[in-house]
Amino acid sequence: MDKPTNNGAWLLVVPVVLLVAFNAVMPLMAVVNYSVQDIFGPGQAYWVGTEWYREVLGDTRLHEALLRQFLFSGLVLLIEIPLGVLIALAMPRRGWAVSLVLVILALPLLIPWNVIGTIWIIFTRPDIGLLGYSLNSLGIPFDHTASPLDAWITLMLMEVWHWTPLVVLLAYAGLKAIPEAFYQAAAIDGASAWKVFRYIQLPKMRGVLTIAVLLRFMDSFLIYAEPFVLTGGGPGNATTFPSIYLVKVALGQFDLGPAGAFSVIYFLIVLLFSWLFYQVLQNVGRGKAR
Amino acid sequence: MKTGIVRFALATYLVMLMLPVYWMVNMSLRDNADILSTFVLFPENLTFDNYIKIFTDPSWYSGYINSMIYVTMNMVISVSVALPAAYAFSRYRFIGDKHVFFWLLTNRMAPPAVFALPFFQLYQTMGLIDTHIAVALAHTLFNVPLAVWVLEGFMSAIPREIDETAYLDGYSFPRFFFRIFMPLIKTGIGVTAFFTFMFSWVELLMARTLTTTEAKPIAAVMTRTVSATGLDWGLLAAAGVLTIVPGALVIYFVRNYMAKGFALGRV
Amino acid sequence: MASITFEGVAHSYERHPRDERDFALKTLDASFENGGAYALLGPSGCGKTTLLNIISGLLRPTRGRVLYDDRDVTALPPARRNIAQVFQFPVIYDTMTVEQNLAFPLRNRGLAAAAIARRVAEVAEMLELEGVLRQRAAGLTADQKQKVSLGRGLVRVDVAAILLDEPLTVIDPQLKWLLRRKLKEVHARYGHTFVYVTHDQNEALTFADRVVVMYDGRIVQVGSPQDLFERPLHRFVGYFIGSPGMNFLPCHLAGNGLGIDGTEVVLGGAWFAEAASRPSARLELGIRPEHLEVLARPEPGSVEARLLRVEDLGNYKLVSAVLGPHRLFAKVPEGREIGGETVNLRFPPTRTRLYADDRLLV
Numbered sequence: 001m002d003k004p005t006n007n008g009a010w011l012l013v014v015p016v017v018l019l020v021a022f023n024a025v026m027p028l029m030a031v032v033n034y035s036v037q038d039i040f041g042p043g044q045a046y047w048v049g050t051e052w053y054r055e056v057l058g059d060t061r062l063h064e065a066l067l068r069q070f071l072f073s074g075l076v077l078l079i080e081i082p083l084g085v086l087i088a089l090a091m092p093r094r095g096w097a098v099s100l101v102l103v104i105l106a107l108p109l110l111i112p113w114n115v116i117g118t119i120w121i122i123f124t125r126p127d128i129g130l131l132g133y134s135l136n137s138l139g140i141p142f143d144h145t146a147s148p149l150d151a152w153i154t155l156m157l158m159e160v161w162h163w164t165p166l167v168v169l170l171a172y173a174g175l176k177a178i179p180e181a182f183y184q185a186a187a188i189d190g191a192s193a194w195k196v197f198r199y200i201q202l203p204k205m206r207g208v209l210t211i212a213v214l215l216r217f218m219d220s221f222l223i224y225a226e227p228f229v230l231t232g233g234g235p236g237n238a239t240t241f242p243s244i245y246l247v248k249v250a251l252g253q254f255d256l257g258p259a260g261a262f263s264v265i266y267f268l269i270v271l272l273f274s275w276l277f278y279q280v281l282q283n284v285g286r287g288k289a290r
Numbered sequence: 291m292k293t294g295i296v297r298f299a300l301a302t303y304l305v306m307l308m309l310p311v312y313w314m315v316n317m318s319l320r321d322n323a324d325i326l327s328t329f330v331l332f333p334e335n336l337t338f339d340n341y342i343k344i345f346t347d348p349s350w351y352s353g354y355i356n357s358m359i360y361v362t363m364n365m366v367i368s369v370s371v372a373l374p375a376a377y378a379f380s381r382y383r384f385i386g387d388k389h390v391f392f393w394l395l396t397n398r399m400a401p402p403a404v405f406a407l408p409f410f411q412l413y414q415t416m417g418l419i420d421t422h423i424a425v426a427l428a429h430t431l432f433n434v435p436l437a438v439w440v441l442e443g444f445m446s447a448i449p450r451e452i453d454e455t456a457y458l459d460g461y462s463f464p465r466f467f468f469r470i471f472m473p474l475i476k477t478g479i480g481v482t483a484f485f486t487f488m489f490s491w492v493e494l495l496m497a498r499t500l501t502t503t504e505a506k507p508i509a510a511v512m513t514r515t516v517s518a519t520g521l522d523w524g525l526l527a528a529a530g531v532l533t534i535v536p537g538a539l540v541i542y543f544v545r546n547y548m549a550k551g552f553a554l555g556r557v
Numbered sequence: 558m559a560s561i562t563f564e565g566v567a568h569s570y571e572r573h574p575r576d577e578r579d580f581a582l583k584t585l586d587a588s589f590e591n592g593g594a595y596a597l598l599g600p601s602g603c604g605k606t607t608l609l610n611i612i613s614g615l616l617r618p619t620r621g622r623v624l625y626d627d628r629d630v631t632a633l634p635p636a637r638r639n640i641a642q643v644f645q646f647p648v649i650y651d652t653m654t655v656e657q658n659l660a661f662p663l664r665n666r667g668l669a670a671a672a673i674a675r676r677v678a679e680v681a682e683m684l685e686l687e688g689v690l691r692q693r694a695a696g697l698t699a700d701q702k703q704k705v706s707l708g709r710g711l712v713r714v715d716v717a718a719i720l721l722d723e724p725l726t727v728i729d730p731q732l733k734w735l736l737r738r739k740l741k742e743v744h745a746r747y748g749h750t751f752v753y754v755t756h757d758q759n760e761a762l763t764f765a766d767r768v769v770v771m772y773d774g775r776i777v778q779v780g781s782p783q784d785l786f787e788r789p790l791h792r793f794v795g796y797f798i799g800s801p802g803m804n805f806l807p808c809h810l811a812g813n814g815l816g817i818d819g820t821e822v823v824l825g826g827a828w829f830a831e832a833a834s835r836p837s838a839r840l841e842l843g844i845r846p847e848h849l850e851v852l853a854r855p856e857p858g859s860v861e862a863r864l865l866r867v868e869d870l871g872n873y874k875l876v877s878a879v880l881g882p883h884r885l886f887a888k889v890p891e892g893r894e895i896g897g898e899t900v901n902l903r904f905p906p907t908r909t910r911l912y913a914d915d916r917l918l919v
Binding site: 003004005006007008009010012013015016017019020022023024026027028030031034087090091098099101102103104105106107108109110111112113114115118119120122123127128129130131133161165169173177207208211214215218219222224225242243246247256259260262263266267270271274275278 | 296297299300303304306307308309310311312313314316317325326327328329331367371372374375377378379381382383384385387390392394395396397398399400401402403404405407408409411412427428430431434435436438439440443446447481484488491492494495508509512513521523526527529530533534536537538541542545
């Protein structure tokens with residue numbers, strides 16, 4: 001079942017490569033350029049080599065932000081992927097209810113990110129927001145502007161609310177792709193519901209789950225608009241993620257050099273981890289066939 | 291019994307999913323002072339003023355029109371260039387195929403903040419600033435790789451024997467692709483169209499960087515509700531409710547593809 | 558191992574079937590003997606897969622009972638029926654090795670490890686899978702995957718029946734006959750009741766000793782391959798089996814014989830009395846191309862038809878001729894020379910069948 005080799009297939013890929021390269025190459029080169037120069041204004045730039053990189057790598061605030069980011073993205077994956085799969089499993093397979101569920105799932109995905117943060121500000125306010133008000137009436141003191149823990153809980157809630165539907169949609173696509181015969185064979189073989197999940201549904205969802213894990217990892221690792229609007233990185237620095245810190249450096253201090261170095265490092269981290277996830281998910285459970 | 295519990299859990303999840311959306315709707319039907327002063331489950335002083343303002347003020351509704359124009363352009367461009375590429379990846383091996391595939395994915399991985407400046411310079415050199423096509427092209431950066439990826443998955447599930455039979459029957463490649471292959475993966479195309487729509491629709495940073503007035507997207511218009519007197523929450527909520535509508539319509543139209551046609555997805 | 562009996566079984570996919578037309582499977586009474594090799598043969602939509610799913614328990618019939626021997630299994634789920642099924646597309650557990658695939662049904666039933674290993678080894682030997690036992694099942698070829706699916710059924714002792722749903726669809730043509738032979742071998746060795754669903758008459762006729770022909774939700778004939786060929790009980794069987802299928806000539810009562818519609822030809826014969834008993838029925842004469850005689854010169858009882866063409870198909874010649882408005886096929890041996898404008902055809906009485914309203918009269 002191996003694919004035939006045909007270098008002519010490149011012709012079909014050329015438009016995509018040109019279009020993406022048009023957008024990707026020049027800006028990336030520009031950012032790398034910033035990262036090795038000291039820029040005072042148009043035409044006034046000096047070569048500084050790796051100075052910015054050393055500065056950025058030694059910045060403890062960046063270290064903290066990165067650690068925070070790993071914790072955040074890790075939690076996102078640990079919660080959203082299993083939850084999304086569970087919900088996809090619980091979804092009806094046919095009938096009018098499918099359309100209804102699909103439309104409801106799509107709602108959070110369609111709201112611009114800055115608006116999401118704004119709506120959640122009110123939604124979680126203890127005095128006038130549904131969530132904040134309900135929690136406080138239940139006797140649970142909750143205020144994300146004062147308590148770092150509450151800020152994290154709010155961000156996680158918002159993130160899970162916002163993005164789990166994407167995982168559900170992908171997982172549902174994977175489940176719907178499984179031919180009925182597999183379930184029939186499993187019934188005849190006397191497999192339990194758990195074994196059906198473990199040996200049929202999960203392996204067949206590998207492709208879509210790879211997409212889901214990578215998308216959620218990349219996008220959550222670069223999260224900016226929602227925490228920026230909701231918490232502004234606070235209280236203190238409790239929710240200052242690298243992207244927020246980066247904007248502070250780049251725009252707040254007009255330091256393109258360190259910001260460029262920061263961006264390149266940031267990009268390389270996402271790249272490295274995405275590649276690792278990609279390799280692991282491509283090969284897990286596949287072993288060596290023949 | 292067991293299915294009862296499952297159904298109940300699913301219904302609970304969906305209700306929770308709706309709560310913030312409901313709160314947005316709730317806010318959109320009240321005026322700013324009312325929102326900020328009292329907690330009410332159902333609006334008592336119903337007002338449609340926020341919606342009326344959006345529908346009568348050109349700077350508001352043109353934001354929707356601009357967004358819809360570039361999102362549609364982006365959707366069409368992304369899907370049409372991704373289709374042949376995804377076919378190549380799903381059917382053939384060629385020099386550097388794996389690397390190109392992963393390189394495409396890396397384009398979602400750059401932190402956008404610092405990239406905004408060179409992006410602006412790039413499109414300024416092209417003389418495209420403040421045009422719809424500029425935003426549509428810029429959004430292909432993250433949407434084309436996604437489209438290739440998702441479509442490739444759907445295409446790989448279609449047996450290659452179908453292609454071979456068609457060529458034997460004397461079909462040329464374009465005729466085979468449009469007449470036979472596309473109908474088979476229309477599910478995948480529907481799903482891809484939704485994803486590209488969605489990611490382009492909600493993107494703010496690039497869209498705002500590349501536009502000033504003529505092509506200003508709705509998400510950027512909404513940041514204007516911050517004024518000297520603070521945020522106009524009711525107006526913002528109404529605008530937020532309206533941002534859901536086009537996407538909800540899109541998913542309503544592709545729902546049948548997603549519901550049954552998903553059956554052809556990645557196996 | 559068991560016989561399978563259907564008592565008044567009918568199935569509709571509608572929730573509230575109103576009349577006969579809503580039923581994918583019309584009321585059915587039949588019995589499959591223990592140890593038989595049965596083929597369910599018919600075009601798509603004839604109800605054969607529905608019937609198979611009723612046997613396996615994947616579908617519960619709207620009406621009627623299903624018995625394995627004397628045991629009523631109508632309400633039992635597939636897992637408790639002790640049947641095995643091979644599907645159109647290979648169903649294997651991708652992440653497991655071949656060995657784990659074969660052991661899976663036994664593990665689920667909680668057998669001891671030693672017993673499992675023994676059964677797996679035996680089945681692997683029978684199916685010639687020993688060499689790939691430790692490989693991932695996902696990396697196998699389609700025919701090996703189908704063997705693994707079959708093997709998952711065979712490992713279980715006391716399998717009541719083995720059901721095969723068009724199992725050769727995805728197999729390379731060159732390998733089809735190998736796998737078919739393997740199936741016959743398994744049947745001969747273990748003596749399970751086999752039910753083989755197919756729309757391919759060659760597969761059905763070569764595999765089964767009893768072929769069940771289905772049409773429009775009904776069983777129209779159950780018989781040996783020879784029965785189906787010699788005496789199709791239903792017009793559909795005549796048409797569906799054979800290549801080309803049976804020739805049919807609409808006819809009517811004419812004096813003491815049967816007149817072929819649209820021609821002056823009247824054929825005398827034993828059919829007349831039978832036909833006269835059903836004066837209002839739609840009558841047709843049917844004859845296999847293999848049985849229609851092409852004569853060198855006119856003889857008593859022969860009729861003249863216009864010759865359309867002669868195709869040489871290697872081991873026989875296919876003659877197409879036109880009699881009035883009707884087209885007829887005849888197969889003649891390779892050596893015969895046939896030419897000219899017309900041919901003389903003879904309908905041997907013992908080989909010519911009479912159908913009234915699609916059903917065999919004589």
